[in-house]
Amino acid sequence: xxxxxxxxxxxxxxxxxxxxxxxxxxxxxxxxxxxxxxxxxxxxxxxxxxxxxxxxxxxxxxxxxxxxxxxxxxxxxxxxxxxxxxxxxxxxxxxxxxxxxxxxxxxxxxxxxxxxxxxxxxxxxxxxxxxxxxxxxxxxxxxxxxxxxxxxxxxxxxxxxxxxxxxxxxxxxxxxxxxxxxxxxxxxxxxxxxxxxxxxxxxxxxxxxxxxxxxxxxxxxxxxxxxxxxxxxxxxxxxxxxxxxxxxxxxxxxxxxxxxxxxxxxxxxxxxxxxxxxxxxxxxxxxxxxxxxxxxxxxxxxxxxxxxxxxxxxxxxxxxxxxxxxxxxxxxxxxxxxxxxxxxxxxxxxxxxxx
Amino acid sequence: xxxxxxxxxxxxxxxxxxxxxxxxxxxxxxxxxxxxxxxxxxxxxxxxxxxxxxxxxxxxxxxxxxxxxxxxxxxxxxxxxxxxxxxxxxxxxxxxxxxxxxxxxxxxxxxxxxxxxxxxxxxxxxxxxxxxxxxxxxxxxxxxxxxxxxxxxxxxxxxxxxxxxxxxxxxxxxxxxxxxxxxxxxxxxxxxxxxxxxxxxxxxxxxxxxxxxxxxxxxxxxxxxxxxxxxxxxxxxxxxxxxxxxxxxxxxxxxxxxxxxxxxxxxxxxxxxxxxxxxxxxxxxxxxxxxxxxxxx
Amino acid sequence: xxxxxxxxxxxxxxxxxxxxxxxxxxxxxxxxxxxxxxxxxxxxxxxxxxxxxxxxxxxxxxxxxxxxxxxxxxxxxxxxxxxxxxxxxxxxxxxxxxxxxxxxxxxxxxxxxxxxxxxxxxxxxxxxxxxxxxxxxxxxxxxxxxxxxxxxxxxxxxxxxxxxxxxxxxxxxxxxxxxxxxxxxxxxxxxxxxxxxxxxxxxxxxxxxxxxxxxxxxxxxxxxxxxxxxxxxxxxxxxxxxxxxxxxxxxxxxxxxxxxxxxxxxxxxxxxxxxxxxxx
Numbered sequence: 001x002x003x004x005x006x007x008x009x010x011x012x013x014x015x016x017x018x019x020x021x022x023x024x025x026x027x028x029x030x031x032x033x034x035x036x037x038x039x040x041x042x043x044x045x046x047x048x049x050x051x052x053x054x055x056x057x058x059x060x061x062x063x064x065x066x067x068x069x070x071x072x073x074x075x076x077x078x079x080x081x082x083x084x085x086x087x088x089x090x091x092x093x094x095x096x097x098x099x100x101x102x103x104x105x106x107x108x109x110x111x112x113x114x115x116x117x118x119x120x121x122x123x124x125x126x127x128x129x130x131x132x133x134x135x136x137x138x139x140x141x142x143x144x145x146x147x148x149x150x151x152x153x154x155x156x157x158x159x160x161x162x163x164x165x166x167x168x169x170x171x172x173x174x175x176x177x178x179x180x181x182x183x184x185x186x187x188x189x190x191x192x193x194x195x196x197x198x199x200x201x202x203x204x205x206x207x208x209x210x211x212x213x214x215x216x217x218x219x220x221x222x223x224x225x226x227x228x229x230x231x232x233x234x235x236x237x238x239x240x241x242x243x244x245x246x247x248x249x250x251x252x253x254x255x256x257x258x259x260x261x262x263x264x265x266x267x268x269x270x271x272x273x274x275x276x277x278x279x280x281x282x283x284x285x286x287x288x289x290x291x292x293x294x295x296x297x298x299x300x301x302x303x304x305x306x307x308x309x310x311x312x313x314x315x316x317x318x319x320x321x322x323x324x325x326x327x328x329x330x331x332x333x334x335x336x337x338x339x340x341x342x343x344x345x346x347x348x349x350x351x352x353x354x355x
Numbered sequence: 356x357x358x359x360x361x362x363x364x365x366x367x368x369x370x371x372x373x374x375x376x377x378x379x380x381x382x383x384x385x386x387x388x389x390x391x392x393x394x395x396x397x398x399x400x401x402x403x404x405x406x407x408x409x410x411x412x413x414x415x416x417x418x419x420x421x422x423x424x425x426x427x428x429x430x431x432x433x434x435x436x437x438x439x440x441x442x443x444x445x446x447x448x449x450x451x452x453x454x455x456x457x458x459x460x461x462x463x464x465x466x467x468x469x470x471x472x473x474x475x476x477x478x479x480x481x482x483x484x485x486x487x488x489x490x491x492x493x494x495x496x497x498x499x500x501x502x503x504x505x506x507x508x509x510x511x512x513x514x515x516x517x518x519x520x521x522x523x524x525x526x527x528x529x530x531x532x533x534x535x536x537x538x539x540x541x542x543x544x545x546x547x548x549x550x551x552x553x554x555x556x557x558x559x560x561x562x563x564x565x566x567x568x569x570x571x572x573x574x575x576x577x578x579x580x581x582x583x584x585x586x587x588x589x590x591x592x593x594x595x596x597x598x599x600x601x602x603x604x605x606x607x608x609x610x611x612x613x614x615x616x617x618x619x620x621x622x623x624x625x626x627x628x629x630x631x632x633x634x635x636x637x638x639x640x641x642x643x644x645x646x647x648x649x650x651x652x
Numbered sequence: 653x654x655x656x657x658x659x660x661x662x663x664x665x666x667x668x669x670x671x672x673x674x675x676x677x678x679x680x681x682x683x684x685x686x687x688x689x690x691x692x693x694x695x696x697x698x699x700x701x702x703x704x705x706x707x708x709x710x711x712x713x714x715x716x717x718x719x720x721x722x723x724x725x726x727x728x729x730x731x732x733x734x735x736x737x738x739x740x741x742x743x744x745x746x747x748x749x750x751x752x753x754x755x756x757x758x759x760x761x762x763x764x765x766x767x768x769x770x771x772x773x774x775x776x777x778x779x780x781x782x783x784x785x786x787x788x789x790x791x792x793x794x795x796x797x798x799x800x801x802x803x804x805x806x807x808x809x810x811x812x813x814x815x816x817x818x819x820x821x822x823x824x825x826x827x828x829x830x831x832x833x834x835x836x837x838x839x840x841x842x843x844x845x846x847x848x849x850x851x852x853x854x855x856x857x858x859x860x861x862x863x864x865x866x867x868x869x870x871x872x873x874x875x876x877x878x879x880x881x882x883x884x885x886x887x888x889x890x891x892x893x894x895x896x897x898x899x900x901x902x903x904x905x906x907x908x909x910x911x912x913x914x915x916x917x918x919x920x921x922x923x924x925x926x927x928x929x930x931x932x
Contacts, residue, residue: 378741453665479865528680589865
């Protein structure tokens with residue numbers, strides 16, 4: 001493990017920002033700290049950086065406990081949420097700042113800054129001031145400034161929050177590529193699940209100061225361990241009193257379950273393709289149809305609960321009030337804080353994936 | 356559809372509360388020490404000095420000094436000048452800030468710079484300026500005399516209470532507008548425009564829409580204006596010569612002090628202590644208004 | 653080319669408030685000040701020049717400007733420390749201190765003048781202490797500087813406080829994490845941010861100091877021989893002494909006015925340039 005947080009606790013007054021946070025990150029990985037606002041993810045990042053001191057626990061970097069090492073000596077690059085570029089310094093001076101502080105020779109500073117300006121693609125803008133740059137360009141400067149002293153670990157606090165939605169996606173790809181190119185272990189904080197899923201190798205989900213789950217995006221998507229994660233990741237609707245669905249006899253009546261649109265198959269009764277699945281399906285009535293750009297979102301009333309499903313535009317058209325067959329492949333059952341996956345027992349032996 | 360799970364918006368704001376930590380380490384303690392020392396020497400000790408000197412000869416002398424005829428007359432003139440200056444400048448402040456912040460016109464920047472002139476002009480010049488207009492050799496004096504003849508009155512605009520009032524108005528002229536302009540600028544015009552669209556009249560727009568936004572800034576400006584008005588010395592000194600008639604309290608302090616005897620100097624400090632008390636009341640009021648205003652934002 | 657249509661004003665009261673503002677400003681401020689100019693022009697240029705180049709007048713200008721300058725520099729240093737302490741640290745009595753900073757605004761100048769004069773005289777508390785190390789405070793230029801520091805300190809503190817409060821903490825953190833020392837961070841990151849406000853405070857304190865009257869006249873001693881007359885004192889003397897000299901007063905006042913305006917202009921320019929450095 002390259003970076004380790006060992007049983008970290010942190011309170012602000014009576015607000016618990018970190019409760020027994022414990023995780024490790026391998027060298028070279030790009031990790032997202034994901035959680036809703038106020039979950040404590042930024043505090044965790046700041047404790048790794050040394051900008052905040054934990055009440056108890058150890059921060060370990062490269063096998064060394066760094067609790068007492070000041071932020072400036074931990075060998076960390078940090079990109080702040082609003083970039084915190086020095087307004088009274090040019091792009092060049094901003095990037096050179098960390099090198100000048102270290103009394104690097106002029107020649108070397110020139111070389112390194114030039115290299116970084118090229119890397120982030122800001123040639124010709126060295127003499128500009130931060131106020132003259134676009135949001136994306138500022139992010140590039142912040143990135144270059146953080147990398148200038150050649151840190152071993154890069155931390156980014158909400159790196160895309162200050163950028164227009166339009167440019168954000170482009171910058172995500174850019175940052176991912178850059179980090180891969182530099183090959184630096186990186187941790188970034190975000191509240192946007194799409195961002196985490198698209199950019200990160202691994203995701204750590206934080207909620208109310210607790211670590212909910214850590215894993216690759218696919219793991220987290222497919223196997224949410226807690227009630228919070230199952231709701232936070234992906235699109236999901238919570239059904240409070242789930243009962244009497246075929247194939248889910250094991251689930252007690254009035255349990256709370258989560259159903260994602262992709263768990264649901266909706267088909268007309270004369271559909272030959274799904275004939276074999278008819279015994280496993282329920283009947284429902286369409287109550288709402290919304291056009292979502294590239295597909296339809298259907299809301300159906302089934303057994304007294306409303307279920308959301310997606311339908312490709314290539315399939316036969318449907319209308320409100322129409323009776324449809326509804327098949328649930330699987331659901332997540334919520335028990336206290338945990339989420340458990342249940343598959344439709346009537347589909348055993350049926351080759352669902354061939355459909 | 357993204358799931359937004361709202362948790363206490365606290366953690367991210369937590370850091371802002373960090374502003375103002377206990378001083379740790381050598382440098383912060385040193386800075387705090389230097390700051391406090393400077394503060395004590397420059398600001399606290401002079402106050403103590405005034406109180407000490409005013410009570411040097413005992414309470415009786417103190418009481419007599421404060422109840423002296425000249426002092427009471429000076430108090431009256433001071434109050435008159437302060438009240439009129441505050442009223443006039445509040446009226447001006449409201450007009451000026453309205454036209455400077457709610458409209459765009461050519462010369463706006465020049466006007467807003469000009470308004471601040473009295474800040475950078477020596478008070479002595481303010482007094483002198485009125486002498487040049489209304490004094491013995493002032494160009495407006497013949498006209499004033501004609502008006503007096505016509506009305507059968509005997510109004511003098513310098514070396515008189517009106518002169519004192521004018522000088523006081525001059526030095527406190529921009530105080531209210533200066534506090535109002537930034538607040539009204541920040542507020543913009545959208546709300547007023549909405550009110551006009553809904554059919555509200557000018558006075559209603561001001562009372563119902565603008566006023567609630569600016570009331571603390573207005574009060575703050577009034578307090579600053581009053582503070583400067585009752586304490587003005589240089590400008591008033593130039594246009595006021597009759598002790599016991601047109602002297603304000605600061606002038607009375609000067610007259611007592613300049614008389615030079617140990618007793619009169621003690622009296623000067625006794626009258627000063629009255630003014631110090633007034634200043635402290637003003638500062639407390641100011642602090643309250645500032646605090647309330649900030650809390651309401 | 654289409655004729656530019658006159659934009660309509662949606663909000664009421666423009667003409668009224670504009671008229672009142674301009675009228676009041678003209679009557680109460682502009683015309684009286686202009687009268688000084690008119691009065692000065694009654695003299696020939698030679699007379700004017702002779703009046704303002706008299707040795708006591710030149711000396712008074714030199715005294716006013718140098719003392720106000722020194723006092724403003726001192727105020728910048730201590731004002732910065734006070735503002736920093738008030739924004740950054742928590743300590744008992746902080747709110748009291750914050751409120752008292754404006755005491756020099758609220759206290760009448762004559763009260764401040766006589767008090768400081770007594771405190772720093774050779775019989776006063778600080779005066780006797782300074783006397784022991786051979787410094788004569790009251791009735792010397794040192795005294796003038798002390799009085800001007802007193803009246804000028806709130807300008808600097810109040811100019812800096814809001815800027816310091818708004819300075820995002822991430823600025824310093826960014827510098828810290830790049831390995832800069834506290835002092836380096838202050839010098840290279842914080843000070844440039846504060847410079848415009850510091851200059852504004854400096855300019856206001858300087859303008860106030862040059863024209864100051866009430867708080868200075870008691871402590872200065874007003875001796876022509878020792879060069880402790882302030883310009884404002886010289887003007888007032890011309891209005892008060894047995895032979896009233898309006899021309900002289902007007903001429904000196906005009907020069908003082910011009911100096912104040914020039915100063916204000918320079919400070920504004922420097923501020924604009926300092927502010928523009930972030931964007932060209």
